[in-house]
Amino acid sequence: MRGKGLIRKDLPEKWAPLVERLARQKYHFVGRHTVVKKCHWTHMAMMEGRHCYKCKFYGIESHRDIQMSPSAFWCWNACMHCWRIRPQDVGVELDETRLPFYDDPKELVDGLIREHRRLMSGYKGMPGIDPKMVEEALNPAHVTMSLTGEPTLYPLLGDLIKEIHKRGMTTFVVTRGVRPDVLANLEEEPSQLYVSLEAWDKKSYDYFTRPLVPRAWELTLETLGLLPSFTNPTAIRITLIKGFNDTEEALRGFARLIDLARPTYVEIKSYMWLGTSRQRLSKEDQAPFDYLKKVSMKLSELTGYPLIGESMVSRVTLLSSIPEPIRLGKGCPEGLKMQEKVGPGEYDLELFP
Ligand code: SF4
Secondary structure, three states: OOOOOOOOOOOOHHHHHHHHHHHHOOOEEEOOOEEEOOOHHHHHHHHHOOOOHHHHHHOOOHHHEEEEEOOOOOOOEOOOOOOOOOHHHHOOOOOOOOOOOOOOHHHHHHHHHHHHHHHHHHHOOOOOOOHHHHHHHOOOOEEEEOOOOOHHHOOOHHHHHHHHHHOOOEEEEEEOOOOHHHHHOOOOOOOEEEEEEOOOOHHHHHHHOOEOOOOHHHHHHHHHHHHHHOOOOEEEEEEEOOOOOOOHHHHHHHHHHHHHHOOOEEEEEEOOOOHHHHHOOOHHHOOOHHHHHHHHHHHHHHHOOOEEEEEOOOOEEEEEOOOOOOOOOOOOOOHHHOOOOOOOOOOHHHHOO
16 A cells, blocks of 8 residues: 555565554655655645745755655664654564665655655645645755665665756755765765764763664764765754753864864754654753854854854754855745744744643
């Protein structure tokens, strides 16, 4: 039965509890190991013409952005702030560290576009929805690999990136940085490469990012050392967990890592009390925007990266090594000067009561 993912004959029967849980959370399977989910901001773009911060910073139009992962259940970490369902959360035995099989990139991209169109076709003819937005939404322009799991565990990641670019779409790849071997051998770079960081040294890494494989911290350092060799924009995304990585010691640690990686950008984004992370962290671990900005200013001082952008609604700030971010889409033409409309319940912590 297409799209429901409940009864997928081509998936191991023993995965059913996991597939059913993801289907209930509105994840849609494309092939055997890839999932797509309509982002909150894709819906807001259609309903209210409001986009996520990536539109303001980089021109990424949220209604034309496919949020996906080619590694639905697989990751080399079990981070405390992670929202994903792990196999053991639903009693499924599965080696999370290696995909048992992998689908053809061309078929995957066909499936991603088809699934995005299916999700967006629901807006056709809806009262108050601009038909031009629907037309645009049916022609996706961006693919973001950040939904769940570790995308570099998909062995054909390089071919997938190439295939997506061939279809005229951009790629944002968000990795934990545990596979420098894969990143170093990509035939084509993603349009923008993100390395996610919450820890600043081996001790904080092993405690918070909880690796499932040996040498994960050392591999992450190797990846950070690779970033200066990339020609497309790179970014370090720091998820700020109040009371954990907002200390002087942590910020000085991040400054050393940023000096090693010399990314184009540093994004500092508040932890969000979401999904299974609620079993491990509390609402108070989220950083209110004003506090996040104060910490960002401190890191800007320590790194020499000016703070050039912010989004209160998405609770994120942008430090940059270049005066203006590189626009990778045609959305939000006013760019960093764009005034955000704050929707009901979107100021600071009201979002997750
Ligand atoms: S690397 Fe990402 S998907 Fe994996 S556990 Fe950490 S936050 Fe979750």
